[in-house]
Amino acid sequence: xxxxxxxxxxxxxxxxxxxxxxxxxxxxxxxxxDLSKAISVLHESLEGTGLAVIETEADLELRTAPEAxxxxxxxxxxxxxxxxxxxxxxxxxxxxxxxxxxxGEIDWIRGxxxxxxxxxxxxxxxxxxxxDPSDKxxxxxxxxxxxxxxxxxxxxxxxxxxxELSKESEQVVLETSxxxxxxxxx
Amino acid sequence: xxxxxxxxxxxxxxxxxxxxxxxxxxxxxxxxxDLSKAISVLHESLEGTGLAVIETEADLELRTAPEAxxxxxxxxxxxxxxxxxxxxxxxxxxxxxxxxxxxGEIDWIRGxxxxxxxxxxxxxxxxxxxxDPSDKxxxxxxxxxxxxxxxxxxxxxxxxxxxELSKESEQVVLETSxxxxxxxxx
Amino acid sequence: xxxxxxxxxxxxxxxxxEGPFEVALDxxxxxxxxxxxxxxxxxxxxxxxxxxxxxxxxxxxxxxxIQIAATLILIKSKSLIPxxxxxxxxxxxxxxxxxxLMIYERIRNASRELSSIFGKQIMISAGQKKPVxxxxxxxxxxxxxxxxxxxxxLEAREEVEQLPEARVKPMVTIEEMMNExxxxxxxxxxxxxxxxxxxxxxxxxxxVSFLALLELVKQGAVAAEQFEIYGDIRISHTDxxxxxx
Numbered sequence: 001x002x003x004x005x006x007x008x009x010x011x012x013x014x015x016x017x018x019x020x021x022x023x024x025x026x027x028x029x030x031x032x033x034d035l036s037k038a039i040s041v042l043h044e045s046l047e048g049t050g051l052a053v054i055e056t057e058a059d060l061e062l063r064t065a066p067e068a069x070x071x072x073x074x075x076x077x078x079x080x081x082x083x084x085x086x087x088x089x090x091x092x093x094x095x096x097x098x099x100x101x102x103x104g105e106i107d108w109i110r111g112x113x114x115x116x117x118x119x120x121x122x123x124x125x126x127x128x129x130x131x132d133p134s135d136k137x138x139x140x141x142x143x144x145x146x147x148x149x150x151x152x153x154x155x156x157x158x159x160x161x162x163x164e165l166s167k168e169s170e171q172v173v174l175e176t177s178x179x180x181x182x183x184x185x186x
Numbered sequence: 187x188x189x190x191x192x193x194x195x196x197x198x199x200x201x202x203x204x205x206x207x208x209x210x211x212x213x214x215x216x217x218x219x220d221l222s223k224a225i226s227v228l229h230e231s232l233e234g235t236g237l238a239v240i241e242t243e244a245d246l247e248l249r250t251a252p253e254a255x256x257x258x259x260x261x262x263x264x265x266x267x268x269x270x271x272x273x274x275x276x277x278x279x280x281x282x283x284x285x286x287x288x289x290g291e292i293d294w295i296r297g298x299x300x301x302x303x304x305x306x307x308x309x310x311x312x313x314x315x316x317x318d319p320s321d322k323x324x325x326x327x328x329x330x331x332x333x334x335x336x337x338x339x340x341x342x343x344x345x346x347x348x349x350e351l352s353k354e355s356e357q358v359v360l361e362t363s364x365x366x367x368x369x370x371x372x
Numbered sequence: 373x374x375x376x377x378x379x380x381x382x383x384x385x386x387x388x389x390e391g392p393f394e395v396a397l398d399x400x401x402x403x404x405x406x407x408x409x410x411x412x413x414x415x416x417x418x419x420x421x422x423x424x425x426x427x428x429x430x431x432x433x434x435x436x437x438i439q440i441a442a443t444l445i446l447i448k449s450k451s452l453i454p455x456x457x458x459x460x461x462x463x464x465x466x467x468x469x470x471x472x473l474m475i476y477e478r479i480r481n482a483s484r485e486l487s488s489i490f491g492k493q494i495m496i497s498a499g500q501k502k503p504v505x506x507x508x509x510x511x512x513x514x515x516x517x518x519x520x521x522x523x524x525x526l527e528a529r530e531e532v533e534q535l536p537e538a539r540v541k542p543m544v545t546i547e548e549m550m551n552e553x554x555x556x557x558x559x560x561x562x563x564x565x566x567x568x569x570x571x572x573x574x575x576x577x578x579x580v581s582f583l584a585l586l587e588l589v590k591q592g593a594v595a596a597e598q599f600e601i602y603g604d605i606r607i608s609h610t611d612x613x614x615x616x617x
Contacts, residue, residue, distance in 0.1 A: 002236055002253050010236035010254035011261050016202075016499020027261045045235070050188055050196030067188050068196035075197045075213045080508035082209075086521070089512065093522035110525055113311030113332075116203050119500075125507040146507045151515045160519040168526050202498040238495060252493035270490060272483070279483035285475065295475055297436065298391035337486060338493035346485040351478050 004028060004038035005045060012053065012062035019060050080124050091117035092143065095127050096156055097166045098173070100140040102132070105173045190214060190224040191231060198239065198248035204331040205246050229340065240331040241341045247331035252338035270306075277303035278333065281313055282342055283352040287326045288318075312336065392436045393476040395422050396444075400473075407473045409447055409466070416441075416448040443469045 002010070007028055012019060025035050039055060046052055052065040064072050084092065091114050094106045106114045118141065121127040126147040132138040143156065153159060188196070193214055198205060211221050225241060232238055238251045250258055270278065277292055277300050279285075286292040292300045304327065307313040312333040318324040329342060339345055390398070397407075399418050405411035423437050443465050450456050458466070 002251070002257065003234065006234060006236035006251070007254065007257045008236070010250040010258055010496075013199075013237055013248075014250060014258050014262060014496050014499045016501045023261075027257065048189065048192055049231070050192035050194070051199055062199075064196040064200055065188075065192075068193065071188065071193045071213065072196055072200045075200060075209075078209065078213055079201070080506075082510065083512040084510045085512070088510070089517055089521040090525055092513070093518040094525075096518055097522050107309050109529075111305065111529065112308045112314065115311060119203055124509070126509065126513075144507075147509065147513075150509045150513065151518070153515060159515055161523070165519065165522050165526065169522065172526065172529060199498065202501065240495065247497070249495035249497055252495055255493050255496065258496050270487075275483040275487050275490065276479055279486050280479050282486065283479070283482045285479060285482075294472070295479055296391060297393035297472065297476060335495040335497070336491055337489050338495060339489075340495075345482075346489065347482070351482045351485070 004030065004034065005042040008035075008038050008042055008060075009046075009062070012060055017061065018054075018056075020058055021060055022058075024060060079120075084120075087112075087114070087117045088120060092121055092126055092147075094169065095121075095141045096143045096147075096159060097162065098169045099142045099156060101173075102138055102140055106141070108175070109169055109172050190216065190220065191228040194221075194224050194228055194246075195232075195248070198246060201248075203247065204240075204242075206244055207246055208244075210246065238340050240334045240339075242329060242331055242334065244328070245331055247335070249331075249335050255338075270312075271303075273298075273300070273303045274306055278307060278312060278329070281307075281327050282329045282333070282337075282345060283348065284342070285352065287328065288324055289327075292327075307333075392440050393473060394480075395419060395437075396440065396473060397477055397480065407470060407477060409451070409470070412444055412466075412469070413448045413451040416444040419444055440469060 008024060011024060011027065021032075021035060025032065028035070028038070030038070039053065039060065042053055043055075046065070050065050050068045052063055054061045054063055090110050091106055094109050094114075095101050098105070098109075101109075103114060103118060106118070118127070118129075122129065125144055127141050128144055129139040129141050132140050148154065148156065151159070156162065194210065197210060197213065207218075207221060211218065214221070214224075216224070225239065225246065228239055232251075236251050236254050238249055240247045240249055273296075276296055280292045280295050280300075281287060286295050289300060289304060292304070304313070304315075307327075308315065310332075311330055313327045314330055315325040315327050318326050334340065334342070337345065342348065396412075396415060396419055399415040399422070400407060400411045403411065403414060405414065420441050423441055446458065446462055447466055450458060
């Protein structure tokens with residue numbers, strides 16, 4: 001079993017953003033006082049670890065410690081100055097030539113999982129994701145105008161061999177729906 | 187000043203993804219050995235905290251500890267874990283226990299065609315394929331941090347009966363490949 | 373069984389029939405034996421029975437099943453007729469089968485271990501911080517690089533779809549092997565018959581298994597022929613009287 005501070009840490013870690021204390025209390029099944037105790041133990045145990053809990057009146061959030069700012073900054077810079085690489089270029093291409101692709105569709109076109117590449121492209125401002133109006137859990141991706149400008153075009157249709165490659169991608173995605181049927185029937 | 191394990195933790199937290207060990211080394215300005223040391227210190231210091239570092243040959247990723255799953259799922263909408271079929275598990279086992287890493291080897295071990303299973307594992311991000319540096323047409327598959335996370339272990343060596351089921355089989359493969367050589371030379 | 377294959381007519385994507393090693397290992401495990409020649413001799417008849425009962429194999433695997441059946445017959449014949457001397461190559465086949473079954477057994481055990489822990493205690497990934505994107509293009513990013521990347525994956529997909537699935541080729545053609553084996557077993561039986569009188573039951577046993585195998589080969593030959601003709605089509609079942617739903 002996890003101790004209350006450990007349970008708290010794992011909750012904050014997975015939520016990513018600030019979390020209302022009252023939600024945490026509810027999940028942990030503890031009262032305000034117990035939570036305060038857990039928070040202060042966690043504070044202490046995080047000392048010197050590179051992480052820290054930010055506490056406001058109502059919320060809790062896990063962040064990197066202030067001492068880590070410099071190294072984190074350096075890391076971020078190195079991450080965004082890296083080449084996109086094969087995976088990154090493939091993922092961006094799949095989106096550029098087929099605006100509104102979902103992650104599943106990109107995965108299917110590439111034959112491998114694309115979540116990590118999508119995150120990187122989002123962070124670098126090369127793509128953006130929007131909720132599908134008909135299904136809010138589904139995110140549809142498109143290339144950003146900045147990225148297009150960088151590529152020297154004003155719209156995706158001006159990309160080389162656009163008609164041919166976008167049509168082919170479309171066909172591949174059509175297979176997906178067939179494949180989904182297959183998978184769900186097993 | 188941050189200790190190396192603390193710096194490492196803050197980087198892994200910042201990334202939120204699997205991070206190549208070589209990227210980490212570069213940012214921390216340390217060699218492979220120093221990194222290994224930092225990793226093992228971090229492993230230990232995370233014990234009981236609700237977090238854990240998953241390590242593959244190439245990557246590192248910060249995740250919740252296996253024990254935290256129950257509480258975390260209470261908090262967020264439950265993540266459904268679709269089961270892998272028998273064929274998928276066998277293929278994953280062949281890769282995780284490092285008995286085969288090319289499609290040919292896996293086919294040989296299982297006695298059946300494994301391409302469909304490989305495709306499923308790739309799409310789910312449980313394995314990844316990389317070109318063999320010595321033969322670019324050959325793809326070598328390896329297990330991802332995602333797969334280890336689903337198995338609830340921080341490295342392959344922690345898989346059940348790892349020593350028994352991996353080393354011995356390697357021996358047999360060796361013997362057999364010797365046989366093969368003998369035969370092909372006759 | 374695979375309901376899917378009946379529906380769509382192809383099942384290469386999700387083979388749920390038992391593979392040739394799986395069948396052999398199931399039979400050995402059911403007898404609580406270890407993988408060795410004694411065990412292999414003891415499963416021979418059941419293995420052949422199993423293969424005969426199976427009316428729907430992916431065609432390309434039929435050859436594998438028959439190859440293994442033939443090696444099992446060899447092992448059994450040898451155990452019943454000590455005078456049967458195996459060639460170096462045949463001995464190698466026997467060793468090969470034993471080795472591969474042992475390796476497969478380990479992987480199957482490993483996969484059972486994995487199945488007992490997979491998804492039970494998932495280590496969950498970091499929550500998505502709301503990204504603060506700032507525009508950071510890369511040196512390797514250009515319109516042409518994108519075009520190439522997409523063209524490459526689309527091309528690779530086509531290749532995958534056009535390539536026939538890998539087949540494990542039998543060492544020698546089945547007919548060759550069977551003809552030779554038939555002659556040898558016959559000869560060995562003659563020798564045995566002349567030199568000492570084993571029980572008639574044993575000999576009958578060999579012959580019965582042998583005939584069963586010959587029948588299989590005939591079936592397999594038909595299947596193999598079909599596979600040649602429809603070489604590029606990935607059909608997975610010989611067309612048999614399998615019930616359709």
